[in-house]
Amino acid sequence: xxxxxxxxxxxxxxxxxxxxxxxxxxxxxxxxxxxxxxxxxxxxxxxxxxxxxxxxxxxxxxxxxxxxxxxxxxxxxxxxxxxxxxxxxxxxxxxxxxxxxxxxxxxxxxxxxxxxxxxxxxxxxxxxxxxxxxxxxxxxxxxxxxxxxxxxxxxxxxxxxxxxxxxxxxxxxxxxxxxxxxxxxxxxxxxxxxxxxxxxxxxxxxxxxxxxxxxxxxxxxxxxxxxxxxxxxxxxxxxxxxxxxxxxxxxxxxxxxxxxxxxxxxxxxxxxxxxxxxxxxxxxxxxxxxxxxxxxxxxxxxxxxxxxxxxxxxxxxxxxxxxxxxxxxxxxxxxxxxxxxxxxxxxxxxx
Numbered sequence: 365x366x367x368x369x370x371x372x373x374x375x376x377x378x379x380x381x382x383x384x385x386x387x388x389x390x391x392x393x394x395x396x397x398x399x400x401x402x403x404x405x406x407x408x409x410x411x412x413x414x415x416x417x418x419x420x421x422x423x424x425x426x427x428x429x430x431x432x433x434x435x436x437x438x439x440x441x442x443x444x445x446x447x448x449x450x451x452x453x454x455x456x457x458x459x460x461x462x463x464x465x466x467x468x469x470x471x472x473x474x475x476x477x478x479x480x481x482x483x484x485x486x487x488x489x490x491x492x493x494x495x496x497x498x499x500x501x502x503x504x505x506x507x508x509x510x511x512x513x514x515x516x517x518x519x520x521x522x523x524x525x526x527x528x529x530x531x532x533x534x535x536x537x538x539x540x541x542x543x544x545x546x547x548x549x550x551x552x553x554x555x556x557x558x559x560x561x562x563x564x565x566x567x568x569x570x571x572x573x574x575x576x577x578x579x580x581x582x583x584x585x586x587x588x589x590x591x592x593x594x595x596x597x598x599x600x601x602x603x604x605x606x607x608x609x610x611x612x613x614x615x616x617x618x619x620x621x622x623x624x625x626x627x628x629x630x631x632x633x634x635x636x637x638x639x640x641x642x643x644x645x646x647x648x649x650x651x652x653x654x655x656x657x658x659x660x661x662x663x664x665x666x667x668x669x670x671x672x673x674x675x676x677x678x679x680x681x682x683x684x685x686x687x688x689x690x691x692x693x694x695x696x697x698x699x700x701x702x703x704x705x706x707x708x709x710x711x712x713x714x715x
Contacts, residue, residue, distance in 0.1 A: 397529045399693070401536035404435070406571050407578045409544055428541035432534050439530060562707065566700055573699040580663035580675070585615040588655050592625060595647045599640045601628040611652065621652050674698050 391398065408431070417427045540547060555563030593608025601607060607624055614620025625648030633641035661676050675695050682694020 394532060397532040398536060400529075401533045401540060403574055403578065404533070404537055405540040405544070405547075406574050409541075409548070412541060413544065424542045424544075428538045431541050432538050435534055435537065562704075566703060569699055569703050570696050573696045576663075577675075577679075577695050580660045583663040584656055584660040585612045587659050588612065588615045588621055588652055591655060592621065592648070592652045595625070595644065595652065596628060599628065599632060599644045599647070600637070601632060601644065615656065621656070622648065625652055674702060 412427065412431060416430070417424070420427050420430075551567055552564055555567045557563070559566065589608045589612030592611040593604055596604030596607045607628060611621050611624045614624060625644060629641045629644040629648065632638075632644055660679075678695030678698040679690075680694070682690025682697070684690070685694070
């Protein structure tokens with residue numbers, strides 16, 4: 365039978381487990397925002413502590429407030445500006461396609477359709493079928509309205525959720541900057557208690573990996589945005605600076621840049637500039653989008669001190685498992701696993 369001491373210990377363990385489960389349940393809806401705030405803090409903490417904070421006389425609250433204002437300028441204001449520009453662009457697209465709704469398609473498709481490899485005949489035949497029958501055109505439009513409506517609703521929900529998450533990130537990151545020394549000591553203290561020198565090494569490895577991944581993402585976005593802006597200027601696309609910034613922000617997602625340069629190519633084609641539209645499509649496919657496959661793994665590997673293979677597997681696997689935040693979590697988990705494996709192999713190897 366259990367004595368009083370054992371019963372008390374079991375009760376204490378049960379209470380601790382319930383407390384942990386309760387904390388996880390409360391924080392679970394905010395895990396993404398909390399992790400993103402932690403990532404921002406990890407990547408900028410040393411620069412903030414060594415450069416900005418001393419110039420402010422060590423006033424933590426003022427420094428944290430300035431960092432939040434900076435993040436608002438860098439993240440929130442451009443996002444709102446970009447959203448407004450996208451709405452304006454949507455109005456232009458509606459004006460562009462309205463004649464097709466009112467008057468139907470022209471009897472003959474554009475001449476460049478004949479140059480499409482493999483499927484040119486099928487596309488031209490389908491054009492003739494739709495153009496010759498108002499009922500077929502209406503049926504095609506009806507089929508496209510429902511998916512378009514669902515996409516817009518989903519995009520609106522994502523945008524609203526993103527704004528709320530970003531507000532939470534800014535709220536959390538203020539306290540991380542203000543109490544950064546305490547947070548850093550707690551991280552290293554907990555790691556030291558759990559794993560000694562290995563625990564501290566894991567924390568350093570995680571910090572370096574997160575910084576490398578952030579460097580790869582931001583560096584790639586800057587490269588794609590700059591190259592895209594040059595292409596938009598050359599092709600004569602409208603608002604090339606705005607489109608360049610849109611490419612910068614949307615490069616965070618895999619299909620982001622094609623939405624921008626593809627939209628610019630469509631605008632050029634609708635404006636009668638078929639040659640520049642083809643140039644923009646080829647430039648976007650061969651130059652803008654290809655940067656993501658070359659620059660990002662190299663920057664991540666260089667910043668994190670990892671092989672390109674580990675970084676690539678971590679990014680793709682992390683996105684599949686965790687979503688956007690997996691871009692950071694995937695490489696970090698693989699980096700920590702690689703560190704543990706190398707340490708185990710060194711300990712197991714004969715002296």
